[in-house]
Amino acid sequence: MSQIFDHLSIGFDVAFSWMNLLVAALGAFLGTMVGVLPGLGPINGVAMLIPIAYALNLPPETALILLAAVYVGAEYGGRISAILINVPGEASAIMTTLDGYPLARKGLANVALSLSGWSAFCGSLAATIGVIVLAPLLARWALAFGPAEYFVLIVFAFCCLTSLLGRQPVKGTLSAMLGLAIATVGVDANSGVYRYTFDSVHLFDGIDFVVVVIALFAIAELLELLESAVRGENPDVPPSTRKLFNMTELLYTKWTVLRGSLLGFFIGVLPGAGASVASAVAYSNEKRYQEGRDPNSCFGEGDLRGVTAPEAASTAAAVGSFVPMLTLGVPGSGTTAVMMGALTLYNITPGPVLFDTKPELVWGLVASLFIANVMLFLMNIPMVRVFSKVLALPNWLLVPGILCISYIGVYAINAGTFDLTMAAVLGLIGYLLRKGGIPMAPMVLGVVLGDMMEQNLRRALSITNGELSILWSSPIAIGLWVVSLAIVVIPPIMRRRSKGKLSVSAEAALEGED
CATH class of the missing domain: 1.20.5 (Single alpha-helices involved in coiled-coils or other helix-helix interfaces)
Known part of the structure; x- marks a missing residue:
């Protein structure tokens, strides 16, 4: 224990320098803004700042602190648009829309936003403590996961989706299968075969996740709003009279936050699993657990626990992904893979020796995660009322505003008009599927996890020349x-x-x- 405090004293000496404090605050703010905008996400936010950090000749520990603050800040920011306008800022915020948006439509936007901020704070804090105490042990445990184990882990995540299917398992399963089908579009990375591209060069790289999520959530939602306006139905959103959550709501969700934080951290430690898997599993398990205790629970209709579970899990997974990066030199997520590339610019190779050769970098990063987490919480809570003002906008202004922001996010992917057309087509399909009672969340998760599932299955089978026994060996x-x-x-x-x-x-x- 004394050794841990010695390491932390080194870290806080680095983190409390005026330059690193300023960089952590700037990264937290930029990360929140990146998370709010659909289409950007933490990977793009971190990637855009790497050349700036290198051009400014920042020290390696300062550059890593900046990128880490942007990463965690984006996890915070993704929930804002998910709750207010039903458009997840990134993949890990998909599950937050299921209960966050219904809460906002009930006039509880401030409560949902502030409680999700508290959950994200707790998840990140618990995961940071886990990094300090359990990093070497968990790194060795993560090494036991090969391609076969990752494939079965994703199967487990899909099995958890059964709790999202409600009383219509056939429609929910169909939705997930459609998502998996979308994930197969493009050139097969192993064989080079063109799959479902219809000889269109625009589909060779597949259909981007951002296009799918904006189409199925933003555009389909806007079409439903327009349909309501044409019918003369314009349901008023009750004004949110409360500023923040109260103590009753905090105690009501405390165990949910704890369960989501622990589960998210352990999933985040697994290289490649990521916050999307963590939030999906946390929400599904919490829904199943609560419905087992109370059949009248209202998950999917505006349950506070449906917001706190995925938010705590996603931020905990984001912080947990630093464990394999720092201890093994293996990226825990796509964003940490980009951050590893940034370290190579400074001729630094992450791995076990990093704790001995660059202790100020490792422990400075850990200490800065504490500080950035507090900054994000203090920054986001006062802004709750400002963010919730979005719901007060009339539809004639809100609808084109959401459409413009969504299409900017789509266009920013490849700077081409094909993605805009694809988003419109998928949005219309999503609208028709909604009218048929088919849920969107399983479809989007199928797109997110489909490629990861296929690649790990292919790798596992290539090890044994096609022997399926490796999947249960x-x-x-x-x-x-x-x-x-x-x-x-x-x-x-x-x-x-x-x-x-x-x-x-x-x-x-x-x-x-x-």
Whole structure:
């Protein structure tokens, strides 16, 4: 324990220099703005700042602090547009839309925004403590995950999606399958075969996630708003009279935040898993857990726990992804992969020796995560009322505003008009699917996880020349298969048993009346 405090004293000496404090504050602000804008995301935010940091000749620890603050800030910012206008700023904020947007439509935007900020703060704080205490141990544990284990982990994530399918499992499964189909479009990275490109060069690289998420959430939502306006239905959003969450709501969600933080951190440690997997698994598990205790829970209709679980998990996973980067030299996410590239500009190679050769960089980064997290919380909470003013805008101004912001995000990907057309087409398809009662979240998660699932399956099979036995050859893989099977099989059995008990009790009550 004394060694940990010695390391932290080195880190805080670095973090509390005026330059690093200024850089952490600037990175936290820029990251929040990047997270708010659909289409940018933390990877683009970090990538855009690398040449600036290098051109300014910043010291390596200062540059890494700047990029880390942008990364965590983007995780904070992604929830704002997800809650207010049902447009997730990035992939990890998809799950926040499920309950965050209904809360905003009920006049609880301030409560949802402030409580999500608190959850993100707790998740990031818990994960930072985990990095300090458990980094070497978790790094060795993460090494046990090979391609087969990652494939089964993603299967487990899809099994968790069964809790999102509600009472219409066929429609939910269809939605997830459509997402997986979209993920297969483009040139196969292994064989070079063109798949579902229809000889269009614009589809050779596949359909970008940003195009899909903006189409299915933003454009489809705008079409529904326009339909309501044409019908003369213009539901008023009650004004949010409260500034922040209260103590009752804080205590109501405390265990949800804790569960989401721990789960998100451990998933974030796995190289390549990322915040998207963490938020999906955290939301699904929390929904399943709460519905098991209370069948009348309102997940998907505006439950505060549906906001706090994914927010705590996504920020915890973002911080947890630094563990494999620093200890193994393996990127824990796409954003940390970009940050590793930034370190190579300074001739620094992440890995176990980094703790001995550059302790000021490692522990300065860890200490700065503490400071940036506090800055983000203090920065975001006072801005809640400003952000929530978006809902007070009339539809004639709000609809074109959202459309412009969304299309700017789409255009920024490849600076081409094809993506704009694709977004419009997918948006119309998403609108029609919504009218048919097909949920959008499983589809988007299918797009996010589909490529990762396929690549890990291909790698696993290439190791054994096509032998499927590798998928259940390790204790970790077997454990994940067992848990996945239990998630799919046990809930229907429990529901049937509870229905049987209710029918028996109803019959007994009728006989008693007779």
